[in-house]
Amino acid sequence: MKDYIFILDYDIEPQEVIIEATGMMDAIKKVKDFQRQKKLGNQAKILFKGIVY
Numbered sequence: 001m002k003d004y005i006f007i008l009d010y011d012i013e014p015q016e017v018i019i020e021a022t023g024m025m026d027a028i029k030k031v032k033d034f035q036r037q038k039k040l041g042n043q044a045k046i047l048f049k050g051i052v053y
Contacts, residue, residue, distance in 0.1 A: 003052040006031045009045040016049070 001020050004027035008015045017034060021027035031046060
């Protein structure tokens with residue numbers, strides 16, 4: 001599994017999130033679920049930063 005690094009770009013302060021997933025689609029699904037769990041809403045832009053092997 002790889003670690004995918006995303007930046008949730010909010011108006012106030014960006015937040016870096018590291019997601020462990022098997023592929024890019026799985027990682028995007030998990031980062032969106034992370035947003036819902038934290039009740040952050042959909043106002044953040046999800047930016048892809050990189051992959052750690």
